[in-house]
Amino acid sequence: MEAKQFQSLLGFLLKREYEKDESLSSLSSLQEMIFSGSDLTEEFILSTYNKCINIIERASYSDVDLTAFESLIKDNDFTQQQQEGLTKFWKTNKKKIHDIVNRRTRFNNSLDKMSWRLDLKTKSKDVEEMNEPTAIVELDLTKNLRSSTEKKQQQQKIRFEMDRNQLQDTLEQINIIQKLINGNGDYIYYRPSEQVNRRVSIKHNTEYLNQSF
């Protein structure tokens, strides 16, 4: 198998197994697309393909780094050329595969799209004059159910408006999250004591702080 063909095989594998490209669902297209005109047997191509899947699944299971990956493929009977190809593949696609694997076990809804618009309310039926800016936000959510037939029904939109104060309050929360992500653990939380519902909510929001990552 030529180096170029092996690279294409790995590219096919990434598209079919991870990116779930539906046009590649049949394995026979592998032979048509990459190995047409070559004298390699279908059996040989499939066994190489399966060997590659196997090694990549093992590598992604342990999320191994490049050095560990190199020693992992050394233990399997890949040719020198294939080893180089696989190393190159892992180097470029490790993060992508990790992200895809992570996303597959997301059971909560995901946010597909966010659209917003700023309006200035000027007049209404009962109010002669007002000058209130308002932010209208629309969020497109998708429920992560595995069944593809239900997919269409599982999309949902939420629309809401925020006035200046609401937007500021929400942004303040977002800034807190960003500070936490950036590792500013010294962010001081105010824990109000006079209102039970506040205390519970803020405790809920901070209970993950103790985890280090």
Place this chain on the structure above:
Amino acid sequence: MGVSFYNQNPFATPAKVSKNHRKLKRTSSISYIIMDKQIFNIGRLIDFQWKLGVSVSSNKCEELNTPFISVFLKVLDTNNQTISQSFELTLPEFQDFAQQFKDMSALMESL
């Protein structure tokens, strides 16, 4: 209800609330007019809760170690019904989400 309803949300600190109240008293008596007259809107955000966590392992990967942000929203729709929805964001998705709010806020300040 209305504007002040959101100000009593769980995440506003008392300092912030009182600041807002002062601000409301001082500048936006118009807000109260609007509230009294019940101007319709397409839904009002009444709660924004979040959780920051780390996915540790799964059946497909023992070394996931990926942070995520869960967001829980409560919206009061036009029929006065509360809708609750939650969703999960990866870090890059969250950064994008955050940026949109920042853009919105910056533009609103200029209004």
